[in-house]
Amino acid sequence: AQRVTQPEKLLSVFKGAPVELKCNYSYSGSPELFWYVQYSRQRLQLLLRHISRESIKGFTADLNKGETSFHLKKPFAQEEDSAMYYCALRTLDTGRRALTFGSGTRLQVQP
Amino acid sequence: DGGITQSPKYLFRKEGQNVTLSCEQNLNHDAMYWYRQDPGQGLRLIYYSQIVNDFQKGDIAEGYSVSREKKESFPLTVTSAQKNPTAFYLCASSIGRSRGPGGEAFFGQGTRLTVV
Numbered sequence: 001a002q003r004v005t006q007p008e009k010l011l012s013v014f015k016g017a018p019v020e021l022k023c024n025y026s027y028s029g030s031p032e033l034f035w036y037v038q039y040s041r042q043r044l045q046l047l048l049r050h051i052s053r054e055s056i057k058g059f060t061a062d063l064n065k066g067e068t069s070f071h072l073k074k075p076f077a078q079e080e081d082s083a084m085y086y087c088a089l090r091t092l093d094t095g096r097r098a099l100t101f102g103s104g105t106r107l108q109v110q111p
Numbered sequence: 112d113g114g115i116t117q118s119p120k121y122l123f124r125k126e127g128q129n130v131t132l133s134c135e136q137n138l139n140h141d142a143m144y145w146y147r148q149d150p151g152q153g154l155r156l157i158y159y160s161q162i163v164n165d166f167q168k169g170d171i172a173e174g175y176s177v178s179r180e181k182k183e184s185f186p187l188t189v190t191s192a193q194k195n196p197t198a199f200y201l202c203a204s205s206i207g208r209s210r211g212p213g214g215e216a217f218f219g220q221g222t223r224l225t226v227v
Contacts, residue, residue: 009151032212044154044201044218051212086153092212097161098144098169099203099216103153 002027004089006102013077014110021072021105023061023087030092033063033070034099038084047072047085057081077109114138117202117219124189124196124226132187132222134202142207143185144216147171148199157200160185161207189224197226 003026013019025031035047048056050063050070061072070087087102115136124130134143142161146154156169160179174193179185185204189196200222206214 006153036216043220044203046215049215096159096167097142097207098156098159099154100156101146101154103151 002031002089002091002096002100004087004100004102006085006087006105008105009103010106010108012108012110015079016076019072019074019077019081019107019109021085021087021107023070023072023102025068025070025087025089027068027089027091029095032090032092033061034088034090035059035061035070035072036086036088036101038086040083044086077107079109079111082107082109115202115204115217115219117200117222119222120220122222122224124224126226127191129188129190130224132189132200132202132224134185134187134219135183136185136204136217137183138204138217139182140204140206140214140217141182142205143179144203144205145169145175145177145185145187146201146203148201148221154201157187196224199223 005024033050037047038044059074084104084106086104088099090099118133144159145157148154155171157175158177160166163182166179176188202219203216205216
């Protein structure tokens with residue numbers, strides 16, 4: 001079975017400070033990792049996925065298979081980054097193909 | 112306007128009643144999902160369907176039922192057997208492949224169900 005852990009419920013930083021939202025996973029097969037974001041009063045939406053290896057809104061995330069982690073990072077936080085962030089996993093091999101989510105981290109960026 | 116639509120936005124149910132939440136998509140996606148979102152618990156998978164006329168239980172299927180008679184529609188029924196149904200329910204869809212990278216999951220706006 002797959003599991004995703006986000007250890008921080010709340011992360012509060014000041015504008016311009018670096019941000020790192022932690023995500024660890026457990027899965028014995030090949031995973032596909034994602035970060036989803038939910039801004040206030042908006043739908044949950046994809047922020048980035050490890051397969052794309054791209055930076056979205058200044059955020060990056062690297063899959064570290066040795067540490068089974070997929071931490072989300074941004075060098076300089078902006079107020080508009082305040083939102084709920086969810087790390088998610090989907091299997092690349094056979095088995096359950098639905099996303100498994102972590103419990104989420106609320107990011108508050110203060111002015 | 113393409114997307115995934117959930118209705119209603121708010122739903123009130125009396126204890127002991129069944130209630131059905133609607134989810135429709137016009138993205139031509141094969142796969143559809145139902146999640147329950149509770150504060151501090153993230154999203155938990157209730158049911159998912161990879162193809163029409165087939166669906167699988169997720170992690171918290173007890174007290175819920177689904178059907179997938181059409182590609183576009185994946186309604187969720189919350190039965191009276193669900194002990195704690197008050198929650199925010201999210202429906203999603205994706206391309207759906209049996210192996211390899213899957214497509215992005217698109218989410219609806221959600222339905223907030225309250226038992227009164």
